[in-house]
Amino acid sequence: MSSSIVAAASPEMIARYEPVIGLEVHVQLATHTKIFCGCPTSFGAPPNTNVCPVCLAHPGALPVLNREAVEMAVRASLALHCTVNPMSRFARKNYFYPDLPKGYQISQYDQPVSEHGWIEIEVHGQEKRRIGITRVHMEDDAGKSVHDGFRDSERYTYVDLNRSGTPLIEIVTEPDMRGSDEAYAFLTAIKQVLQYIEVSTCDMEKGHLRCDANVSVRLKGAEKLGTKAEVKNLNSFRFLKLALDYEIGRQVALIESGGRVLQETRLYNPDLGETISMRSKEHAHDYRYFPEPDLVPLRISDAWMAEITGDMVELPVHRRDRFIRDWGLRDYDAQVLTSTRELSDFFERTARASNDPKAAANWVMGDLLGALKADGKEITESPVTPEDLGELVSLIGKGELSGKLGKDIFAKMLGGQGSARAIMERDGLKQISDSGALETMVDEVIAANPKQVEQYRAGKTTVINFLVGQVMKASRGQANTATVNEILKQKLG
Numbered sequence: 503m504s505s506s507i508v509a510a511a512s513p514e515m516i517a518r519y520e521p522v523i524g525l526e527v528h529v530q531l532a533t534h535t536k537i538f539c540g541c542p543t544s545f546g547a548p549p550n551t552n553v554c555p556v557c558l559a560h561p562g563a564l565p566v567l568n569r570e571a572v573e574m575a576v577r578a579s580l581a582l583h584c585t586v587n588p589m590s591r592f593a594r595k596n597y598f599y600p601d602l603p604k605g606y607q608i609s610q611y612d613q614p615v616s617e618h619g620w621i622e623i624e625v626h627g628q629e630k631r632r633i634g635i636t637r638v639h640m641e642d643d644a645g646k647s648v649h650d651g652f653r654d655s656e657r658y659t660y661v662d663l664n665r666s667g668t669p670l671i672e673i674v675t676e677p678d679m680r681g682s683d684e685a686y687a688f689l690t691a692i693k694q695v696l697q698y699i700e701v702s703t704c705d706m707e708k709g710h711l712r713c714d715a716n717v718s719v720r721l722k723g724a725e726k727l728g729t730k731a732e733v734k735n736l737n738s739f740r741f742l743k744l745a746l747d748y749e750i751g752r753q754v755a756l757i758e759s760g761g762r763v764l765q766e767t768r769l770y771n772p773d774l775g776e777t778i779s780m781r782s783k784e785h786a787h788d789y790r791y792f793p794e795p796d797l798v799p800l801r802i803s804d805a806w807m808a809e810i811t812g813d814m815v816e817l818p819v820h821r822r823d824r825f826i827r828d829w830g831l832r833d834y835d836a837q838v839l840t841s842t843r844e845l846s847d848f849f850e851r852t853a854r855a856s857n858d859p860k861a862a863a864n865w866v867m868g869d870l871l872g873a874l875k876a877d878g879k880e881i882t883e884s885p886v887t888p889e890d891l892g893e894l895v896s897l898i899g900k901g902e903l904s905g906k907l908g909k910d911i912f913a914k915m916l917g918g919q920g921s922a923r924a925i926m927e928r929d930g931l932k933q934i935s936d937s938g939a940l941e942t943m944v945d946e947v948i949a950a951n952p953k954q955v956e957q958y959r960a961g962k963t964t965v966i967n968f969l970v971g972q973v974m975k976a977s978r979g980q981a982n983t984a985t986v987n988e989i990l991k992q993k994l995g
């Protein structure tokens with residue numbers, strides 16, 4: 503199918519149809535070791551060094567389930583509001599692939615670890631929506647075929663089995679998404695929450711998050727689902743969106759020209775920007791699933807569930823609600839500040855140290871993130887600790903520092919010159935709020951500016967700003983502006 507077919511689907515044509523999308527997301531769990539053996543899962547080791555008889559599938563080697571992998575799968579399930587099954591079972595999914603030495607994958611089939619969940623997504627400018635999660639199941643990963651990088655790569659494909667046996671969960675959604683924007687928002691939400699609960703790094707470049715989509719279209723208002731095609735290889739956020747938009751356009755054009763969508767597997771080719779037919783339904787795999795005879799059923803006792811639940815961190819959505827409810831943050835600010843675990847931890851510590859969460863939010867989102875961005879740094883690399891930033895915010899709140907001096911001191915804190923209080927004391931920058939000292943300064947300014955004083959008394963009250971400015975100048979910016987204003991008004995009025 504060439505792109506000219508898609509070009510034949512005009513935006514008006516596409517607008518008459520409703521896309522129906524379900525996703526299958528593979529997530530690599532961040533365990534230290536593989537799912538059925540003790541080999542490390544570290545990325546970037548020399549090829550075929552993180553291997554043993556189990557993950558090389560030597561005859562007679564037996565798998566032993568990794569407890570940490572189960573706990574991470576359960577944590578992911580809880581974050582996705584799934585019901586965790588007290589008993590699930592592993593099954594063999596049989597197929598041949600050069601980088602799959604066993605000749606089968608150990609997966610879960612009719613008894614997955616959890617089912618029936620949901621996650622909330624938000625597409626810009628639209629109501630929040632829930633996307634249903636059909637199931638979460640555990641499985642092991644295959645190795646990797648390496649097609650290039652060798653002198654004889656023209657003629658040979660190499661196999662690296664370091665990845666063989668790496669733990670994965672597969673998250674299967676209901677066909678609940680109605681466009682590429684929603685699929686994008688879904689994958690974003692999955693990535694955010696799984697990173698947050700430290701179940702996966704979700705690094706797409708390293709293949710820790712991979713995505714396939716089931717796509718169909720139907721006329722708007724139609725009940726019956728159209729025939730779906732499975733689109734594979736959506737391995738970046740950008741490709742996911744581009745591939746779905748292409749596929750939706752392709753199906754609409756096909757139907758509009760009197761054709762019929764075939765149930766088939768298609769591969770997204772990022773170079774061509776097209777999806778290409780891989781195999782039709784007639785050639786679909788029959789994996790001949792059967793219960794894995796080398797593993798006992800996975801039983802998760804109430805006690806174990808309680809332990810895992812007890813160790814769960816607060817989910818980002820709950821933390822966001824708490825920031826809004828308890829601290830009066832704006833919805834948008836709370837969203838930004840809970841976008842990653844690291845940022846929300848940083849903000850929370852700053853807010854607690856400052857005693858003024860709203861002001862702390864402004865400092866973290868504005869001054870701090872701005873400065874870090876300018877330096878190309880992450881929040882974890884901040885030269886200012888949350889406690890020090892909190893102290894600065896609190897000094898301003900208490901009136902010991904003016905806002906202007908606060909900004910100057912913050913710049914020095916970024917430069918590693920110490921805490922706000924230390925800089926303030928070293929440089930003698932404390933705000934002057936003592937009315938005795940301020941009155942003397944005000945008297946001097948009144949005496950030195952008779953013309954402006956006269957103007958003020960004649961009714962031109964805005965001239966007071968000039969006089970305040972003179973006092974600020976005399977105090978090297980340390981006078982408390984509000985107090986100066988009051989004293990001036992008193993003396994002039």
Ligand SMILES: [Zn+2]
Pocket residue numbers: 536539540541552553554555556557558667
């Ligand atoms: Zn191994």
